Amino acid sequence: xSTERGVLSAFDWRRPRVRRxxxxxxxxxxxxxxxxxxxxxxxxxKAAVTPTQDTLREPLxxxxxxxxxxxxxxxxxxxxxxxxxxxxxxxxxxxxxxxLIVATTAGFALSVLRPRYRGALTAVVLATLFVPxxxxxxxxxxxxxxxxxxxxxxxxxxxxxxxxFNILLVQRFFDTLPREVFExxxxxxxxxxxxxWSIVLPMSRPILGVVSVFAIIAAWKDFLWPMLVLPxxxxxxxSVRLPALxxxxxxxxxLAALAISTVVPVALFLVFQRLFLNGSALxxxxxx
Amino acid sequence: MxxxxxxxxxxxxxxxxxxxxxxxxxxxxxxxxxxxxxxTVLFLLPMLAVFLVFSWxxxxxxxxxxVQETNLVxxxxxxxxxxFRAVLADPLLWTAVRNTLxxxxxxxxxxxxxxxxxxxxxxxxxxxxxxxxxxxxLPVVIPPVVAVLLWKFFYDAGPNGVFNTxxxxxxxxxxxxxxxxxxxxxxxxxxxxxxxxxxxMIIYLAALTAVAPELYEAAELDGASVWHKVWHVTLPQLRxxxxxxxxxxxVGTAQVFLExxxxxxxxxxxxTTTILLLIYDYAFANSLGGDYGAATALSLxxxxxxxxxxxxxxxxxxxxxxx
Numbered sequence: 001x002s003t004e005r006g007v008l009s010a011f012d013w014r015r016p017r018v019r020r021x022x023x024x025x026x027x028x029x030x031x032x033x034x035x036x037x038x039x040x041x042x043x044x045x046k047a048a049v050t051p052t053q054d055t056l057r058e059p060l061x062x063x064x065x066x067x068x069x070x071x072x073x074x075x076x077x078x079x080x081x082x083x084x085x086x087x088x089x090x091x092x093x094x095x096x097x098x099x100l101i102v103a104t105t106a107g108f109a110l111s112v113l114r115p116r117y118r119g120a121l122t123a124v125v126l127a128t129l130f131v132p133x134x135x136x137x138x139x140x141x142x143x144x145x146x147x148x149x150x151x152x153x154x155x156x157x158x159x160x161x162x163x164x165f166n167i168l169l170v171q172r173f174f175d176t177l178p179r180e181v182f183e184x185x186x187x188x189x190x191x192x193x194x195x196x197w198s199i200v201l202p203m204s205r206p207i208l209g210v211v212s213v214f215a216i217i218a219a220w221k222d223f224l225w226p227m228l229v230l231p232x233x234x235x236x237x238x239s240v241r242l243p244a245l246x247x248x249x250x251x252x253x254x255l256a257a258l259a260i261s262t263v264v265p266v267a268l269f270l271v272f273q274r275l276f277l278n279g280s281a282l283x284x285x286x287x288x
Numbered sequence: 289m290x291x292x293x294x295x296x297x298x299x300x301x302x303x304x305x306x307x308x309x310x311x312x313x314x315x316x317x318x319x320x321x322x323x324x325x326x327x328t329v330l331f332l333l334p335m336l337a338v339f340l341v342f343s344w345x346x347x348x349x350x351x352x353x354x355v356q357e358t359n360l361v362x363x364x365x366x367x368x369x370x371x372f373r374a375v376l377a378d379p380l381l382w383t384a385v386r387n388t389l390x391x392x393x394x395x396x397x398x399x400x401x402x403x404x405x406x407x408x409x410x411x412x413x414x415x416x417x418x419x420x421x422x423x424x425x426l427p428v429v430i431p432p433v434v435a436v437l438l439w440k441f442f443y444d445a446g447p448n449g450v451f452n453t454x455x456x457x458x459x460x461x462x463x464x465x466x467x468x469x470x471x472x473x474x475x476x477x478x479x480x481x482x483x484x485x486x487x488x489m490i491i492y493l494a495a496l497t498a499v500a501p502e503l504y505e506a507a508e509l510d511g512a513s514v515w516h517k518v519w520h521v522t523l524p525q526l527r528x529x530x531x532x533x534x535x536x537x538x539v540g541t542a543q544v545f546l547e548x549x550x551x552x553x554x555x556x557x558x559x560t561t562t563i564l565l566l567i568y569d570y571a572f573a574n575s576l577g578g579d580y581g582a583a584t585a586l587s588l589x590x591x592x593x594x595x596x597x598x599x600x601x602x603x604x605x606x607x608x609x610x611x
Contacts, residue, residue, distance in 0.1 A: 007412060106334070133543070135587050139584065161335075242433055242434065269426070273422060276490070
């Protein structure tokens, strides 16, 4: 019971003045969080099915002239949000797979196989964390141009794999796995491939989940890089296409397109809330 | 540290006292392959390939390109420090530096205390704690492009804009938001804070659960009030995390791009042109081919300034964070 406490003790909670103040502050906080956190989302959901004129004249009224569900269908078909949505799914899936393959194989080699040069290699990988992304922008772009990857998804997938943070996370998790299990498997004749596939990976579901969810969300959010390497609208994901669409699509359909673009990340968040909110992934990284 | 287990014997062998010294096994490519060295390299291959091509080489290339004149057509020419001189002589650079500092300052002023206060309050919540943190984190998962385009609509300068309608309800406004050089940067910072606060708050919440309850109990024995406990126990216990989130925020805001790019494109009257926007303009805005040398020179200068800042910062605060 005593480990559950924060600043306020059980005694503090029994004092009426403290309790009333705490309750009032929490009420205010919850209200503000509803307005700031959920408010814009609810407004977007409402605007997605509201005619343009109503949104422009009375942005805060609830459907003064009825609901217009056709916005969503128009956005999906005529504005081709379906295609950009599919492109986004492709971009996210490929980035996710690349990151997972690179991080697990590297983490396995460095943490379980432990070659002599492990320290030096880990250092050059982690050193890239200290290089701001902006330094890479132009040379990486020219690399992709040299490799003729412009307008192919590889231009997004492969650079996504060079993520030192993932390797750090996975390596740290593998370091905590019991080494006796690996020894036992070796004695039973398991080679490195067998050890990796049948023993280490099945034991690593929690960290694979963390890396996966963050990889997919990050790919869904990314804007500048896909904009540079995917100039052809036919292969652009939603985040790149939406700012361009704003110029020639009617407002109600545009807001419907924004709403559609938000559904997947929000759904992932609601399903995997615990991964995001227990702070272990981010907090662990920040504490070093 | 455990050594790589090769044979399950040496440990015992050394324990038995007198024994002729075993001839040391020579390491040849064959023993290396038999010992699993090749397998290890095969496992490292995906990482080595991806990091080499998309991380290590581009970092080296950035340094090389900053002293070259490069375009995609002719061969690069060595030009010494000309790129750096050209960037430093660009009057727009100092505008961009000023704007970026202003953005960073406003973001600290508005964005630094909010997650901290919210997290300290929230850690005392006894029921529906998950609801609080889920609501706070929701803006973080919304794609930034969607959020900015949505807020751009909210920021409509007319009296029927969403925010101006709300302000009009209490007799204020209309505020020009993004349309005016004096309010544009402030509007950007408010949106950026809204988008980022939840992430920082989760970090603080995790750090708060690590504060030992004994510290609070000791303070209570000394008769500390609630406010004293927050000031003398909670905040000092968080200082390590607070120091890091401070530097992360500075490094992040120094590289702000999306908000000025999508909200204002640097306007009005260059009042929101940031350093990253300038780098982007050097390299990519001109459809005839970019000035890649100037862009890499400026990004290297930014990286060095940030590295020096972080080094000095951690040096100055070392005693404070350790004590």
